Amino acid sequence: MIARTPEPPYLAVIFSSQRTEGDAGYAAMSERMVELACRQPGFLGVESVRDAEGFGITVSYWRDEASIAAWKAHAEHTVAQRLGRERWYGAFRLRVCRVERESGLGDLP
């Protein structure tokens, strides 16, 4: 579940969100978006966790701004973004960051 990312620098998108009640198509779309994101040019990895109260953090890692912009503009993803604002999230924050250094412990898959 921990992403194996390359040597910094690269970019991270931290998406922190509070889900609304009920599924309303969320689980299927969420799974589809991860599957799709993984196939985009410049995608480096993703880490995602949500607790029983519906608070979640998803961090996706990208090679550069161009790859983030392309994913943001992807047709299926723009539909998901709209439904996210309308239905699935009570609140969210999206932060785009430049990863400057990394350290760790343990083997990654």
Add this chain to the structure above:
Amino acid sequence: MIARTPEPPYLAVIFSSQRTEGDAGYAAMSERMVELACRQPGFLGVESVRDAEGFGITVSYWRDEASIAAWKAHAEHTVAQRLGRERWYGAFRLRVCRVERESGLGDLP
């Protein structure tokens, strides 16, 4: 649970971790570390979530590198870091990032 952070730029520390089995003092220390971090100079906020399988992401936000370095060197925190490596985490990655922009939806506390 979503942090109310200032206008970028500021720094984010993304800590992604897999817990080992059992508590072994983790819950109390984790609570203490959040309480202590919140009182450090330059602390801007924290978001944290862990799922039932023990995978977690904690993102803490900081004003500058000096505040991150001071927190890393804090006496109680260095003990927690050692126990984390020895007992509590099977694997972790810590990524230090510069937040460049932020967007969102919904009111924050």
